[in-house]
Amino acid sequence: MAKKEAPIHKLQDYLPPNTFEPVLQYLHQYKVHLTVAQERKSILGDYRHRTRDKNHRISVNGNLNPYAFLITLIHEIAHLLQYEQYGNSVASHGKEWKSIFGQLLAQFIQNGTFPDDIKQALLRTLHNPAASSCADEILLRTLKNYDDTPSHLKMVEEVLHNALFKTHDGRIFQKGEKMRKRFKCVEVKTGRLYLFSPVYEVEELTGHGPLLTPGP
Known part of the structure; x- marks a missing residue:
């Protein structure tokens, strides 16, 4: 570090x-x-x-x-x-x-x-x-509100439903429904389900991917 x-x-x-x-x-x-x-x-x-x-x-x-x-x-x-x-x-x-x-x-x-x-x-x-x-x-x-946030970043809660977004480590997810306090999102490459905080910053990708469901 x-x-x-x-x-x-x-x-x-x-x-x-x-x-x-x-x-x-x-x-x-x-x-x-x-x-x-x-x-x-x-x-x-x-x-x-x-x-x-x-x-x-x-x-x-x-x-x-x-x-x-x-x-x-x-x-x-x-x-x-x-x-x-x-x-x-x-x-x-x-x-x-x-x-x-x-x-x-x-x-x-x-x-x-x-x-x-x-x-x-x-x-x-x-x-x-x-x-x-x-x-x-x-x-x-x-x-x-006091961050100098790059314009290409959004909070997960601002990403459109079913839209694709990329995290800081380059992984791509599709945003799903909100479950209590977090959003259910599917990693495109693996089909695995992850829960994201609404205020986690990501890069929204242009367009929508196919509707994904979590893998087994």
Whole structure:
């Protein structure tokens, strides 16, 4: 996984205005080694607790918009603070982490860091935040309003029914019906069924393929 090593003041380039100093206090106080990673599809950020030989380590994807970057960084700092208080004796996204994460978010909300739409999305779940912003579709959809998204990409929910779309790894799917919270889609090459989040970004392909059904 490629990472960028840069002077700490460069962190300002990834954060919303007036948030660098509050964040820097936590990084300095707990001697955090922070890295900015290239885009990772499975995770937005990562935390590794301190050991005898290494300090606390946090990585955050550098392709995130400033608000998503800050929320992800706060998410990982909450893991750090949980470790400092409880070690490995509690669940990683249990009530202790949720309480700490909520308190940290509240500080930035009170300081007027977030636009009103993001603020409202955060306030919905402030006392019971999801384990990942990717798991909170309302928050993720709101944060995407601030992305510099390439024009050829769409969210799965925007793709026409039965239309074909391509994922970032080049696989082609046909969009099917929505089942509760996710869309049922068939991979064209294998006939296998997959469930996609409505806000997953894909490239819609021109035209419709033949109606596919899942393989055995």
